[in-house]
Amino acid sequence: MEKERNYESQIDAYLLGELLGAERSEFEQALAQDPELAQQVEEQRLLMEGLQFHGNEQLRARLKNIHQQTETTATETVEKPSAKVRRFPLRTLLTAAATLALLIIATLLLRTGPASGPEIFAQHYDAYSLSLTNRSEPGVDENLAQIDELYAQGNYEAILPLVQQVLPTRPNDPLLKMAGGIAALESKQYQEAIRYFQAIRQEPDSPLADQATWYLALTHLRQDSKNLAQHLLETLARRPDADRHSEAMSVLEEL
Amino acid sequence: MKEHGDQEILRLLQSADTAEADRALKYLYERLYKMVQHFIMTNNGTANEVEDIFQDGMVVLYNQVRRPGFTLTSTISTYFYSICRNLWLKQLRKRNRNTTLTEEQENIPVAETQFDVLVQSEQAQQLASLVAQLGDDCQKILHYFYYERLRMKEIIEKMQISSVAVAKNKKSNCMKQLRKLAAGKNWL
Numbered sequence: 001m002e003k004e005r006n007y008e009s010q011i012d013a014y015l016l017g018e019l020l021g022a023e024r025s026e027f028e029q030a031l032a033q034d035p036e037l038a039q040q041v042e043e044q045r046l047l048m049e050g051l052q053f054h055g056n057e058q059l060r061a062r063l064k065n066i067h068q069q070t071e072t073t074a075t076e077t078v079e080k081p082s083a084k085v086r087r088f089p090l091r092t093l094l095t096a097a098a099t100l101a102l103l104i105i106a107t108l109l110l111r112t113g114p115a116s117g118p119e120i121f122a123q124h125y126d127a128y129s130l131s132l133t134n135r136s137e138p139g140v141d142e143n144l145a146q147i148d149e150l151y152a153q154g155n156y157e158a159i160l161p162l163v164q165q166v167l168p169t170r171p172n173d174p175l176l177k178m179a180g181g182i183a184a185l186e187s188k189q190y191q192e193a194i195r196y197f198q199a200i201r202q203e204p205d206s207p208l209a210d211q212a213t214w215y216l217a218l219t220h221l222r223q224d225s226k227n228l229a230q231h232l233l234e235t236l237a238r239r240p241d242a243d244r245h246s247e248a249m250s251v252l253e254e255l
Numbered sequence: 256m257k258e259h260g261d262q263e264i265l266r267l268l269q270s271a272d273t274a275e276a277d278r279a280l281k282y283l284y285e286r287l288y289k290m291v292q293h294f295i296m297t298n299n300g301t302a303n304e305v306e307d308i309f310q311d312g313m314v315v316l317y318n319q320v321r322r323p324g325f326t327l328t329s330t331i332s333t334y335f336y337s338i339c340r341n342l343w344l345k346q347l348r349k350r351n352r353n354t355t356l357t358e359e360q361e362n363i364p365v366a367e368t369q370f371d372v373l374v375q376s377e378q379a380q381q382l383a384s385l386v387a388q389l390g391d392d393c394q395k396i397l398h399y400f401y402y403e404r405l406r407m408k409e410i411i412e413k414m415q416i417s418s419v420a421v422a423k424n425k426k427s428n429c430m431k432q433l434r435k436l437a438a439g440k441n442w443l
Contacts, residue, residue, distance in 0.1 A: 008427060016401075018323060043443045047433055048401055049374050050382025055402030056314055056373070057383065062277060063284075063310050070284045191443055 007037065011044050032231035035198045042194065042228070117224035120254050124247060125218050127154075127182050128211060130175055141166070147179055156186035174200045174208040181212070185219055193219045210236060210243035217248070230255055261331045268320045271409040280313065287332060290360065291339045297357050298343065308346070311373055312339040318372040321404045329363045337362040341370070378442065385436045393429035400426055 013019040014027055031038050115123075130151065132144040143166045150159045163180035170176055181196030197219065200212035217232035233255075236248035267279035291312070292305045300308075315338050319325060327334065340362050347354045386394060395414060399405045407419045416422045437443045 016404075043434065043437075044430075046378065046443055047382060047430065047437065049376065049379040050386055050433075050437075051397055051401045052372060052374050053379040054383035054386040055398055058398070058402075059314055059317060060310060062273075063280065063313050066277060066281045066284055067306070067310075070281060070288070 007040070011041050014041065015045055015048055028227070028231055031228070032235055035201055038228065039194065039198060042191075042225075045225070046191075115254055117221040117226050117229065120251060121218055121221040123254075124251055125222075127151075127186065128178055128215065130178055130182075132175055132179060144176075147176075151179060151183070154186075156183040159183035160187060160189070160192070172203065174203060174206050174212075178208055178211065178215075181215055185215065185222070190219055190223055214244040214248065217251070221251075226255055261327065264331055265320060265327060268317065269325075271403070271405050271413065276317075280317070283313070283316075283331070283335070284309075287335055290332070290336060294336070294340065294358060294360065295343055299347070299352060300343065304346070308339050308342050311342050315342075315369055315372060319369055323404065333361060333363055334365075336360045337365050338369070341365050381440070381442050382433075382437055385433060385440070385442075388436060389429060389432060392425070393432060396422065396426050397429050397433070 010019065010027055014024070019027055031041060131148055133141075133148050143162055147159055147162050147166070150156070150162070159179060160183050163176060163183065167173075167176060167180070177196045177200050181193050181200070184190070184192035184196060194216060197212040197216040200206050200208050201216070203209070206212070213232050213236055217229040217236075220226075220229035220232070230252065233248040233252050236242045236244055237252055239245065242248070264279050264282060267275045270276050270279075288305075288309060291309050292302075295305045295308060296302070312335060316331075316335055329337075340356070340358070340360075344354055344356070386397065389397070392414070396410060399410050399413065400407075405413070407422050410416070411419060411422045414422070416425065434443070
């Protein structure tokens with residue numbers, strides 16, 4: 001209980017940007033190693049976004065009120081450049097063309113700032129290729145075969161209810177959870193995706209743990225939570241033998 | 256606006272007293288509206304868009320100045336102009352318009368993260384609707400703590416709660432209620 005309360009105020013401080021220096025890095029370290037804590041932080045972040053939205057609405061109502069009181073009777077006339085057709089001498093045209101070229105170059109240069117999380121996601125994401133029935137198991141579960149088929153078709157939304165249906169009978173099947181995670185991610189149900197990927201990571205000696213870490217990081221990137229993604233990617237980058245090691249390194253570079 | 260005036264405005268904007276903060280906001284509307292209007296309307300904007308950008312700008316400004324440790328690195332006027340300028344540039348880019356601006360004011364760089372407070376995701380909107388379902392006291396304490404960024408000491412005074420410990424407990428319980436509502440809807 002004491003620990004829980006302690007975490008609670010730390011999570012608040014972290015998300016409100018009030019955790020600094022060593023305390024912050026210590027907390028981030030804990031985050032990277034404790035999926036349960038990471039999940040808790042993510043949920044708290046979402047709730048705080050809801051509170052932010054709610055608070056913005058209240059502030060907007062206040063602002064609207066204030067604006068009406070001031071009634072800055074906005075009658076300032078603004079001169080717009082007149083749209084008369086004119087003949088331009090050649091030199092003006094050339095100067096204009098040169099200016100335009102410069103502008104284009106400047107715009108291109110400006111665009112090379114740091115890419116956003118969703119941009120990086122789009123560049124690196126590929127659905128995990130999996131088959132649930134192509135395993136040396138006697139007999140084929142019909143549901144699994146159907147998931148395979150839907151997966152191959154990219155019909156991800158239809159997969160989710162099936163995975164939920166089968167999972168209780170195969171609670172220790174990481175591949176099934178992977179199918180659920182990818183399907184949720186593709187269906188933009190990010191919290192659901194996070195749950196699946198974390199479930200895989202929590203299993204001891206899971207053969208898909210690194211893959212799950214990779215997709216979990218991508219899910220965070222998709223939501224522009226770069227910090228959370230970064231810590232996960234660092235755990236892959238630290239081990240040269242990890243699956244997705246080199247990809248993690250290259251995403252980290254972009255971050 | 257003079258330096259001294261700015262510090263006074265800042266103090267009011269950061270106040271735990273809503274009426275004081277509102278006074279500062281009103282002052283800023285009176286002082287800065289024309290400047291933003293002129294800028295947006297000389298750069299392909301309409302009167303309605305001026306109102307929207309100005310309001311969004313105020314939301315950003317209000318949230319930023321109320322963060323602990325906020326320091327002003329220019330005049331409020333220049334800072335606010337720079338916020339609105341960024342917001343307008345984003346609009347223009349969205350429409351793929353030429354983004355060479357006609358402008359007369361100087362501006363300072365504004366970090367992209369400052370605009371994060373303008374959350375617009377559907378999920379945030381849904382969760383906000385759950386906040387409105389909480390009891391009055393819960394809404395207040397969460398709003399004061401997470402949005403207005405008041406210290407617990409200020410909160411117990413405002414809400415006439417007997418001690419900081421009681422307030423912390425209350426805040427924690429209200430957050431649990433909100434989490435429960437969200438989990439019930441599968442929105443987390």
